[in-house]
Structures are given as C-alpha cells and as structure tokens.
Amino acid sequence: QHGMTVAPVVANVGPLEALTLNPNPDEVEEVFTLPLAHLLRKENQGYTHFRTASGYGYTLPVFLNGPHKVWGLTAIITELTLELLLPGRY
Numbered sequence: 705q706h707g708m709t710v711a712p713v714v715a716n717v718g719p720l721e722a723l724t725l726n727p728n729p730d731e732v733e734e735v736f737t738l739p740l741a742h743l744l745r746k747e748n749q750g751y752t753h754f755r756t757a758s759g760y761g762y763t764l765p766v767f768l769n770g771p772h773k774v775w776g777l778t779a780i781i782t783e784l785t786l787e788l789l790l791p792g793r794y
Contacts, residue, residue, distance in 0.1 A: 712781045714789075736772055743767055743786060744794060 717723060725735055742748055748768045752775060755761045765783040767774040774782055786794040 710777065710781070712785065714785060734772070736769070738767065738769055738774070740786075740790075742769065743782065744790070 720737060727735055750766045750768060751763045752766045753761065753763050764775065765779045767779055767782060783794075
C-alpha cells in the first residue's frame with residue numbers, strides 16, 4: 705500500500721508476561737518474540753525472491769524461527785534495526 709507511514713519504536717517493555725497485547729487480527733496472525741542473538745545467527749536469516757506480473761523481480765529479507773517467519777515490511781524494519789544497533793555484526 706502506498707502513502708502509509710510506519711514509525712518503528714525500539715524499547716524495553718519489561719516482562720512480556722505482564723503485557724496485554726491486542727493486535728489487529730486483519731494484520732497480525734500471531735505475536736511471538738525473538739532474541740537478538742537468534743536474529744543474528746546466519747541459519748535464521750534468509751531472503752525471499754518476488755517477481756511481479758510485469759517481470760520486475762526483487763529480494764527481501766526473511767528471519768526464520770521454527771514455524772514462524774518474519775517477512776515483508778516487518779523483516780525490512782528488523783534488518784535495518786539490526787544494521788543500526790549492531791554495525792559490523794549483522
């Protein structure tokens with residue numbers, strides 16, 4: 705979707721058990737957490753290749769965690785955040 709603004713926020717929210725999350729079910733299928741150490745392991749990092757109907761191709765990051773995949777805009781934001789927080793390690 706074009707014209708949307710996304711403002712990612714990095715924060716320490718405390719114990720996750722104490723949080724009550726109400727994600728939009730049209731946007732979020734499931735909520736889960738991943739430690740930074742998990743995201744930094746090469747075996748949990750990958751890329752997904754897409755091709756549009758007009759033949760234009762592009763590659764986006766994906767992060768793996770068992771049955772869960774972080775992909776799309778969330779993976780792009782995660783990748784950019786890792787590059788900013790841990791230059792040289794990611």
